[in-house]
Amino acid sequence: MSTTPPGxxxxxxxxxxxxxxxxxxxxxxxxxxxxxxGEMSVLSPELRARIxxxxxxxxxxPNQMARGLKRGRNRLIGMLVADLTNPxxxxxxxxxxxxxxxxxLMPLICHAANEVEMERRYLQLLTxxxxxxxxxxxxxxxxxxxxxxxxxxxxxxxxDRQVEGLVADMVGLDNRAAAGLGTRHLLxxxxxxxxxxxxxxxxxxxxxxxxxxxxxxxxxxxxxSGHARGHTLVLNLADAADVERSLAGLDRAIDAVSxxxxxxxxGRGERGADTPGAPARVALFAANAPVALCLALHLKARYGxxxxxxxxxxxxxxxxxxELAGITTIRQPTYEIGYRAVEFLYERIEGAQTDARDxxxxxELIVRASTSR
Amino acid sequence: MSTTPPGxxxxxxxxxxxxxxxxxxxxxxxxxxxxxxGEMSVLSPELRARIxxxxxxxxxxPNQMARGLKRGRNRLIGMLVADLTNPxxxxxxxxxxxxxxxxxLMPLICHAANEVEMERRYLQLLTxxxxxxxxxxxxxxxxxxxxxxxxxxxxxxxxDRQVEGLVADMVGLDNRAAAGLGTRHLLxxxxxxxxxxxxxxxxxxxxxxxxxxxxxxxxxxxxxSGHARGHTLVLNLADAADVERSLAGLDRAIDAVSxxxxxxxxGRGERGADTPGAPARVALFAANAPVALCLALHLKARYGxxxxxxxxxxxxxxxxxxELAGITTIRQPTYEIGYRAVEFLYERIEGAQTDARDxxxxxELIVRASTSR
DNA sequence: CTGTTAGCGCATTCAT
DNA sequence: ATGAATGCGCTAACAG
Numbered sequence: 032m033s034t035t036p037p038g039x040x041x042x043x044x045x046x047x048x049x050x051x052x053x054x055x056x057x058x059x060x061x062x063x064x065x066x067x068x069g070e071m072s073v074l075s076p077e078l079r080a081r082i083x084x085x086x087x088x089x090x091x092x093p094n095q096m097a098r099g100l101k102r103g104r105n106r107l108i109g110m111l112v113a114d115l116t117n118p119x120x121x122x123x124x125x126x127x128x129x130x131x132x133x134x135x136l137m138p139l140i141c142h143a144a145n146e147v148e149m150e151r152r153y154l155q156l157l158t159x160x161x162x163x164x165x166x167x168x169x170x171x172x173x174x175x176x177x178x179x180x181x182x183x184x185x186x187x188x189x190x191d192r193q194v195e196g197l198v199a200d201m202v203g204l205d206n207r208a209a210a211g212l213g214t215r216h217l218l219x220x221x222x223x224x225x226x227x228x229x230x231x232x233x234x235x236x237x238x239x240x241x242x243x244x245x246x247x248x249x250x251x252x253x254x255x256s257g258h259a260r261g262h263t264l265v266l267n268l269a270d271a272a273d274v275e276r277s278l279a280g281l282d283r284a285i286d287a288v289s290x291x292x293x294x295x296x297x298g299r300g301e302r303g304a305d306t307p308g309a310p311a312r313v314a315l316f317a318a319n320a321p322v323a324l325c326l327a328l329h330l331k332a333r334y335g336x337x338x339x340x341x342x343x344x345x346x347x348x349x350x351x352x353x354e355l356a357g358i359t360t361i362r363q364p365t366y367e368i369g370y371r372a373v374e375f376l377y378e379r380i381e382g383a384q385t386d387a388r389d390x391x392x393x394x395e396l397i398v399r400a401s402t403s404r
Numbered sequence: 405m406s407t408t409p410p411g412x413x414x415x416x417x418x419x420x421x422x423x424x425x426x427x428x429x430x431x432x433x434x435x436x437x438x439x440x441x442g443e444m445s446v447l448s449p450e451l452r453a454r455i456x457x458x459x460x461x462x463x464x465x466p467n468q469m470a471r472g473l474k475r476g477r478n479r480l481i482g483m484l485v486a487d488l489t490n491p492x493x494x495x496x497x498x499x500x501x502x503x504x505x506x507x508x509l510m511p512l513i514c515h516a517a518n519e520v521e522m523e524r525r526y527l528q529l530l531t532x533x534x535x536x537x538x539x540x541x542x543x544x545x546x547x548x549x550x551x552x553x554x555x556x557x558x559x560x561x562x563x564d565r566q567v568e569g570l571v572a573d574m575v576g577l578d579n580r581a582a583a584g585l586g587t588r589h590l591l592x593x594x595x596x597x598x599x600x601x602x603x604x605x606x607x608x609x610x611x612x613x614x615x616x617x618x619x620x621x622x623x624x625x626x627x628x629s630g631h632a633r634g635h636t637l638v639l640n641l642a643d644a645a646d647v648e649r650s651l652a653g654l655d656r657a658i659d660a661v662s663x664x665x666x667x668x669x670x671g672r673g674e675r676g677a678d679t680p681g682a683p684a685r686v687a688l689f690a691a692n693a694p695v696a697l698c699l700a701l702h703l704k705a706r707y708g709x710x711x712x713x714x715x716x717x718x719x720x721x722x723x724x725x726x727e728l729a730g731i732t733t734i735r736q737p738t739y740e741i742g743y744r745a746v747e748f749l750y751e752r753i754e755g756a757q758t759d760a761r762d763x764x765x766x767x768e769l770i771v772r773a774s775t776s777r
Numbered sequence: 778c779t780g781t782t783a784g785c786g787c788a789t790t791c792a793t
Numbered sequence: 794a795t796g797a798a799t800g801c802g803c804t805a806a807c808a809g
Contacts, residue, residue, distance in 0.1 A: 065779090102785085225631060
């Protein structure tokens, strides 16, 4: 017969289709379809058994593409990630995956690698694959390139960053609260000069919010009791030259502060690692993990392994190496961010018509050695 | 007319189809299809212009699903990643993406989060979406669950790990060479006790190879001049209790070595951070970054910030924090691994019938403070 | 309960 | 050079 001998599955040259199964089971395609969609109550046990057998024999797997084409939904959602290199993104992803899993969705993950052009390309590609919705954590998307998405197009929810001009659900860290939390921590620790270091804003709303909140907290402090001073430094990590320039400036500024207080060892500071005479009074507040890493590497190069005794460091984001390096951080509820994003998206896919919602989740301060005096 | 007024694209409730475009352009669907497939030579400039206009007006985007259904290939490939948390994976991914981009493929990234069950699920899901091939970097897939794949099924290429019983292309680090390289480095540095620390083998061939190469290098050394001793420690990172137990054992062993040479402070070793009297003669060789991080964290907890003066650490994989922590590593050519994997896969998708090939790429030793004496 | 029919959006013969 | 017809694999009315 045409039945495949049990021991030797000669690797089907062509995947079986629903028609094959129908023939094999001696019935119509409809019944097969019904079986696939779990409409068991409407199938005689006898038929059902035959179908089951046929499916097994043919190792049949329904073609999702075809199903999608027919019913108009393919259970695919797009997940646009600006930078997978950032542990934050990976963690969010885990939440997304878990939620998708739970809701029967399949996330199509697109990694734009910090390239705005890539983001555009992927967004368009996702559209082309007719994803039912997208979760966007992008660097440079503008309202226009997201036009097909969001509004009248496919549902979208933003992660971490708002997109100007686009009304869509958003879920992310409560940036104001987080930056305030961090700033106050540094103030309480008695640091007198605090630099908030952040990447160029591009279109990333969260970066702006964090800076603003930092400024706000600094001002509030000055109003009360403080004399601490806050500064902002923009660091374009994508541009090595710019980074070097900016860090050199930062170094000079730090030297000025130090010399003004203890020894006058300004200039290029020849690894003053072993002179903890002048307790650190300057702190760096990194807006996210990549920035923090860049700063830490620089500080280590400049002050040696004991750089922590010279300048304090605090970072939003809590990468796994923070513990190892002993860096105080503000951990984001990444997993939950991802999970909620999918939930929001799902509601809209299912037709919910609510206004755009914002879901701001709180960060958690994790104090380590880098900010203790 | 039904033409949409230029200024107000009221957000198409339903995406335009090829039929819409045909109607809009006043022609048949065939011509549209030809236009989409770049068969320009066969279209009158006049018609071509009309089509272009219609497409623009309707913001038409061909439905990839439908195309795929028709022509039997959807340009989708699956990329199964065991653990995105491991920077190695993300880096490989970048290579994969670049190659896909160049070849007109769309990678469907699946993150199994170190769960064998997930791997099975995703593999089956990919099959269901009729991907044209898969790149597999999995933890526990067996030949059987990969049966539909590989052999007679869809093309597959393995990354980093071989799958027993499955004949498929493989690309990854030259593990033997890399482990040998690392071992010899430690030997040259004069370390006398070296522990190779690795996660449970599961079905991961690369882990076995690394251990073997380590043993081999140690034996070779003993044969010549050495008296250094090599040990192996299996660390199940997924099981906190096991980790604790194993590390405790390691601690005792290290203490034994130390006491045998200088002071006899065995036992629980109360943070001997400030007794650099006994130069480190023991080294830990981590089989990959997650293991290295685990070890580093433990050492730091036990010996304090100066743990590096007590025991050396070397790791395969070169995560970004290695530089910060000053850990010697063997960097894998991750990007290239990903790129090559896609190239291999593409060849097979295009019908190449070569035997299974192995592509072993060399690792690069990056010496940092953690292994200098 | 079960089978027949008619498309989903597109690429492809095959005519014209 | 162009269009009409057919079918990819599947679901969703409609009949029986």
